[in-house]
Amino acid sequence: MTPPFRRILIANRGEIAIRVARACRELGIESVAVYSDVDRDAPHVRAMDHAERIGPTPAAESYLSVDAILDAARRSEAEAIHPGYGFLSESAAFARAVESKGLVFVGPPAETMEGLGNKLAARRTAVAAGVAVTPGLLVPAADARPSEIEDIGYPLLVKAAGGGGGRGVRRVDGPAELDTALDTARAEAVAAFGDGTVYVEKLVAPxxxxxxxxxxxxxxxxxxxxxxxxxxxxxxxxxxxxxxxxxxxxxxxxxxxxxxxxxxxxxxxxxxxxxxxxxxxxxxxxxxxxxxxxxxxxxxxxxxxxxxxxxxxxxxxxxxxxxxxxxxxxxxxxxxxxxxxxxxxxxxxxxxxxxxxxxxxxxxxxxxxxxxxxxxxxxxxxxxxxxxxxxxxxxxxxxxxxxxxxxxxxxxxxxxxxxxxxxxxxxxxxxxxxxxxxxxxxxxxxGDGPPLTEHDRSLASAAVAVARRDLADSRPHEDAAAGLALDGERPWSRLARTEAVDHE
Structure with missing residues (x-):
């Protein structure tokens, strides 16, 4: 099969950048990594065929910089851009900017993001389609009257409209908490997604x-x-x-x-x-x-x-x-x-x-x-x-x-x-x-987790030591684990009780 593209730039980092690069390789496509200064030697950079620096460590100056990413695509001669998840993956402006440069955006169209990717717009689209939405605002909190928010009822959630992953979300149990929650959620949303728009919806639980x-x-x-x-x-x-x-x-x-x-x-x-x-x-x-x-x-x-x-x-x-x-x-x-x-x-x-x-x-x-x-x-x-x-x-x-x-x-x-x-x-x-x-x-x-005992800590220390020896000697970890079994319980499972025991 002829590769659908010759070269794709992956506008992300970490495990998802590696996952997309693997898909590219199986399709016969060259991959281009992007990296900030702190990520220069990161695993995702070495996993790809090409790599381009996009700026200093702060995400706003690198992974969230549309201009930096498009310039990297130009330098690398990429034909398409895959955004992964997070960062600019749900930015309609980014999708439009990619297409304006004659590149293919690997994701839904910009107009789809505007209609569905933004969470407020998505709520309005769902209502129009006859699908029930959680009780709450259909406009930004900044545009709503105080009475509209009060009518939703507490507890409620303040949520970022422009992103996901739990960022820009705050629970509010009463009126006294609302202003602080709105300010905190807005600031977190700006840092994570470059968009401080938030809205309010009813907390449905359980x-x-x-x-x-x-x-x-x-x-x-x-x-x-x-x-x-x-x-x-x-x-x-x-x-x-x-x-x-x-x-x-x-x-x-x-x-x-x-x-x-x-x-x-x-x-x-x-x-x-x-x-x-x-x-x-x-x-x-x-x-x-x-x-x-x-x-x-x-x-x-x-x-x-x-x-x-x-x-x-x-x-x-x-x-x-x-x-x-x-x-x-x-x-x-x-x-x-x-x-x-x-x-x-x-x-x-x-x-x-x-x-x-x-x-x-x-x-x-x-x-x-x-x-x-x-x-x-x-x-x-x-x-x-x-x-x-x-x-x-x-x-x-x-x-x-x-x-x-x-x-x-x-x-x-x-x-x-x-x-x-x-x-x-x-x-x-x-x-x-x-x-x-x-x-x-x-x-x-x-809650805050079960209490840790000294027995847990000693088993965790032993398990870490075995892991190091196993890695150094290239011995199968199953044999090492079996050799450390105490009280009928494998130390690998007890290690779970305290990863913090060994901070190198």
């Missing part, structure tokens, strides 16, 4: 956060690739995703797919997007937003559907039509993803800085790891702290949970606190094992 993956071509073909449950969250940012959503009635599953299709068909849509919903205990559903970009959690849908979403983003951008095997794809088995962040779950999931020491990822049947770091990598504090995504796929959900538990037992990271401890705790919680949980699980059941 509820599940379920999203539907779409993939469309330029000829009007629209594939609905099933739903994902993304309810395991902290600070409104996802930690765990799984597909299909567990314990959901067939009628609700079909209704979510139909609502997602109606929203997408309300505008001129093609490429990849995700429609997000809240589903309450009675399975009432409300449209939340539409992310007109690739999602962090796209991999779990790829595993159950067999569709390479990233490759099809590129092919659709080049004018390819979706074939029957994509249009008619149905989920097979069950997949779960956990995000490994450099955060301390025992300290409110606060950020953790450091240099990666031991780095041992799980392997074996049904396991996929998308990572953006390596041993010896000093984690920049200027960007998102995602280290890697660990995914498992099995014949059913029970087998997938068991596989995830095994994969987490094999995974070792040292040099900084990570969310691995939380994930190992999670896979033994009855609510998660049974697939009956909602967005309140982390705050209600985890």
């Amino acid at each position: 509820a599940r956060h379920i999203e539907v993956q779409l993939l469309g071509d330029r000829a009007g073909g629209l594939a609905v690739l099933g739903e994902r449950d993304c309810s395991i969250q902290r600070r409104h940012q996802k930690l765990v995703e799984e597909a299909p959503a567990p314990n959901l009635s067939a009628a609700t599953r079909a209704g979510l797919a139909d609502d997602a299709r109606r929203v997408a068909e309300a505008v001129r849509f093609h490429n990849a997007a995700t429609v997000e919903f809240l589903v309450d205990e009675s399975e009432n559903r409300w449209f939340l937003e539409m992310n007109t970009r690739l999602q962090v959690e796209h991999g779990v849908t790829e595993l159950v559907s067999g569709v390479d979403i990233v490759a099809w983003q590129i092919l659709v951008a080049a004018g390819e039509h979706l074939p029957p095997e994509v249009m008619e794809a149905r989920p097979t088995g069950h997949a779960i993803q956990v995000r490994i962040y450099a955060e301390d779950p025992w300290n409110g999931f606060g950020p953790s800085a450091g240099t990666v020491g031991a780095w041992q990822m799980a392997a074996g049947p049904g396991i996929r790891v998308d990572a953006g770091v390596e041993p010896g990598y000093e984690l920049p504090t200027a960007y998102d702290p995602l280290l890697a995504k660990l995914m498992v796929h099995a014949a059913d959900r029970g087998a997938a949970v068991a596989r995830l538990r095994r994969a987490l037992d094999e995974t070792v990271v040292s040099g900084m606190s990570t969310t691995l401890g939380f994930h190992r705790w999670l896979v033994d919680q009855p609510a998660f094992v049974d697939g009956r949980y909602d967005t309140g699980l982390v705050s209600d059941a985890w």
Whole structure:
């Protein structure tokens, strides 16, 4: 097959830049990395065929700089730009600027982003399409009368209109908190997305956060690739995703797919997007937003559907039509993803800085790891702290949970606190094992995490030492783990109780 493009610039960093570069390589396309000064030697730069500097460390002067990225595309002679997720991925102005230079933007059209990518615009589009939205504003908070906000009722959420990933979101429990929440959310939104527009909606709880993956071509073909449950969250940012959503009635599953299709068909849509919903205990559903970009959690849908979403983003951008095997794809088995962040779950999931020491990822049947770091990598504090995504796929959900538990037992990271401890705790919680949980699980059941004992710390230290020796000697980690088993429990699982024990 003739490559759809000769060279694509990937306007992102970390694991997603590497993921897109791999898709390019399989399609016979050369990849171009971009990097800020702090990322000069980052893994994503070495993973590509070419690399271009785009500015100093601050994202506003590099990864969020339209001019810098377009200049890099010119210098590298790229024919298309893939934005990944975050940064400029949902910027209609960026998409238009790319096309104005005669380049192809690998994503939905700018007008689609204006109609759906902006969360306020998406709410208006959904209402026009006859899809229920969460109670709240359809205009920016700055343009609303105080009485309009009060009428929504507390508790409520202040949310950024121009981005996602949990940034620019603040809970408000009463009128006294509102002004501070608005100011804080605006400032965070400007820093993350370059757009300080915020709006207000009712907090629906308890509820599940379920999203539907779409993939469309330029000829009007629209594939609905099933739903994902993304309810395991902290600070409104996802930690765990799984597909299909567990314990959901067939009628609700079909209704979510139909609502997602109606929203997408309300505008001129093609490429990849995700429609997000809240589903309450009675399975009432409300449209939340539409992310007109690739999602962090796209991999779990790829595993159950067999569709390479990233490759099809590129092919659709080049004018390819979706074939029957994509249009008619149905989920097979069950997949779960956990995000490994450099955060301390025992300290409110606060950020953790450091240099990666031991780095041992799980392997074996049904396991996929998308990572953006390596041993010896000093984690920049200027960007998102995602280290890697660990995914498992099995014949059913029970087998997938068991596989995830095994994969987490094999995974070792040292040099900084990570969310691995939380994930190992999670896979033994009855609510998660049974697939009956909602967005309140982390705050209600985890809190600040279980207390650490000296026994936990000693086992963690021993596990880290074995990981280092194993890496140095290139010995299989399964043998090393078996040799350290104490009290009938593998140290890899107990290591989860305290990644912070070994900060090099």
